[in-house]
Every structure is written in C-alpha cells, then in structure tokens.
Amino acid sequence: MLCILAIKMSAIAKKWFQVKEYLLFQWKAGNRHSVHSPFVFELCQRVFEDKRSFHAFKEIDQLRKQRSLETGKVKIIELGAGSKHNEDRVRSVGDLVKNVAIPAKYGEVLFKLVDVLQPSTILEMGTSIGFSGLYLHKARQKAPMITLEGNPFVAHIAQQHFEQLNAEVIQIKVGDFKDTLSEALERLQTVGLAFIDGNHTYEATKDYFEKIFPYVNENSCLIFHDIHWSKGMRKAWDEISKDNRVVFSIDLFEMGLVFFNKGVPKQHFLLKVK
Numbered sequence: 001m002l003c004i005l006a007i008k009m010s011a012i013a014k015k016w017f018q019v020k021e022y023l024l025f026q027w028k029a030g031n032r033h034s035v036h037s038p039f040v041f042e043l044c045q046r047v048f049e050d051k052r053s054f055h056a057f058k059e060i061d062q063l064r065k066q067r068s069l070e071t072g073k074v075k076i077i078e079l080g081a082g083s084k085h086n087e088d089r090v091r092s093v094g095d096l097v098k099n100v101a102i103p104a105k106y107g108e109v110l111f112k113l114v115d116v117l118q119p120s121t122i123l124e125m126g127t128s129i130g131f132s133g134l135y136l137h138k139a140r141q142k143a144p145m146i147t148l149e150g151n152p153f154v155a156h157i158a159q160q161h162f163e164q165l166n167a168e169v170i171q172i173k174v175g176d177f178k179d180t181l182s183e184a185l186e187r188l189q190t191v192g193l194a195f196i197d198g199n200h201t202y203e204a205t206k207d208y209f210e211k212i213f214p215y216v217n218e219n220s221c222l223i224f225h226d227i228h229w230s231k232g233m234r235k236a237w238d239e240i241s242k243d244n245r246v247v248f249s250i251d252l253f254e255m256g257l258v259f260f261n262k263g264v265p266k267q268h269f270l271l272k273v274k
C-alpha cells in the first residue's frame with residue numbers, strides 16, 4: 001500500500017516538474033526576431049517556423065494512420081529510463097504509434113533539419129518502430145544511416161516499416177546501446193547528425209555525448225530528445241549545452257540541438273516551433 005502511494009506521489013511530482021518546465025519555456029522562448037546569429041536565423045526560417053510540406057510527410061502520415069489501428073501485440077523490454085506512458089510488458093502496435101513514435105510536428109522538424117544541414121551520415125539511438133528514423137532518412141537518402149534499438153520485437157516492426165516506405169537501406173543494429181554504439185561510430189567514422197532518443201537518464205545521456213563527441217566535426221549536429229522530461233534529463237541538457245566544446249545550443253522544449261561551428265561566440269537559444 002505504502003509502495004503504491006510512493007509510486008503515485010513520484011508520478012505526480014514528475015508531471016508537476018514537466019508542467020513547470022513547459023510554462024517556463026513558453027515564457028522565456030523567442031522566435032527568429034529575437035535571434036542575431038545568421039545561422040540560427042536561417043534555421044528558424046527554414047526549419048522551426050517553416051510551413052512547407054514535403055511528399056515524405058504524406059507517406060509517413062499514411063503509414064501512421066494505417067498502423068495506429070493495428071491491434072497486434074508487441075513485447076516490450078524495458079532497457080532505458082522507462083516508458084513515458086505505461087509500464088505494460090506488452091503493447092499494441094497502434095499504442096506505440098500513438099504514444100511512442102515521434103509526433104508529426106517534431107518528425108517534420110527532424111526532416112527539415114536534415115534537409116538544411118545535409119549531414120554526411122546519420123546516427124539514431126532509439127529506433128522503436130521506426131518513425132523518427134523515416135523522417136531523418138527521407139530528407140537525405142544518400143547519407144549512410146545507422147539506427148540502434150535494444151528491443152528486437154520493435155526493431156522487427158521498424159524493419160517492416162522501412163521496407164514499406166522504400167527505406168530498407170537504413171541499418172538497424174539490435175542490442176543495448178552499451179554494446180552497439182561504439183561499433184556504429186566506428187562504422188560511420190564521422191557523425192553528421194545524431195538523434196539521441198533512448199535511455200533518458202542523466203548518466204546515460206552524458207555518457208552518449210562523451211562517446212559521440214570524438215566523431216563530430218564543425219558541421220555536426222547532435223539532437224537530444226525529451227530534455228525537459230525529468231530532472232535528470234534537464235541536468236544533462238544544462239551541462240551539455242554549457243559545455244565549452246559546444247558552440248550553439250538550441251532548446252526547442254521537445255528536443256535540444258547542439259552545434260560545433262568554429263569561429264563564432266558561444267550562444268544558447270530557446271525557440272518555439274511553429
């Protein structure tokens with residue numbers, strides 16, 4: 001009984017933390033008119049405040065609609081900091097589409113970022129059933145892309161989705177990040193863009209930054225998802241964005257971006273996605 005009460009209290013505390021973070025962000029965040037850096041201004045225009053639609057968005061939306069009705073069950077293996085929505089050990093594909101796959105608004109941000117930055121390679125940590133991976137790949141199909149996933153059951157569904165949308169060149173590596181990340185980095189040699197969306201703990205997030213850093217160059221971009229999800233993620237984001245090796249950092253609330261451009265002063269931005 002006491003144990004259930006403690007779990008409920010901790011869930012309420014976490015929700016309260018997220019609401020506070022959201023309100024603070026809404027209060028502080030700006031738009032392209034509050035930005036002086038030409039590089040970040042261009043990202044506002046062409047990514048965060050851009051209303052264009054691309055053919056890939058329709059394809060992925062169609063898959064989303066079709067799969068959100070799927071009642072087939074998938075085994076869930078808890079590898080990271082825990083699921084945001086429930087702790088069931090089996091979930092339907094439709095539930096994963098609705099509650100785990102990146103929402104279209106932020107998937108489209110990923111697509112447009114890749115479209116503008118044209119990274120030489122793409123790394124994703126946390127494939128799940130493949131939706132964020134599809135947005136990343138579709139914007140630059142020539143770039144070698146590796147996506148890492150610890151749960152073979154969801155990875156299998158991601159593979160089916162990649163095949164359905166002609167994206168089977170994306171390489172899925174199944175296994176715990178602690179076993180697959182180093183090999184993926186060695187294969188890619190340079191990380192043009194990385195989307196880190198799994199194992200949302202302070203320690204793991206800091207560790208992934210340190211492991212990926214030797215593979216970045218001045219054109220690279222690292223994207224950390226769910227930076228306001230918990231105190232630990234917020235602490236990791238604060239430390240990464242303040243790190244002297246990072247030049248620009250952009251907080252979009254849902255995700256945080258870091259860049260390593262040379263010869264410009266260090267700056268931090270809070271920007272709303274429209």
Ligand SMILES: C[S@@+](CC[C@H](N)C(=O)[O-])C[C@H]1O[C@@H](n2cnc3c(N)ncnc32)[C@H](O)[C@@H]1O
Pocket residue numbers: 077079080081100101102125126127128129130131132133148149150151154175176177178197198199200
């Ligand atoms: C939030 S989901 C990813 C969602 C996906 N990026 C999308 O937007 O469609 C996180 C995924 O990371 C995987 N994951 C978490 N911790 C992991 C670890 N230590 N090693 C491998 N995979 C892990 C989980 O199995 C889960 O599928």
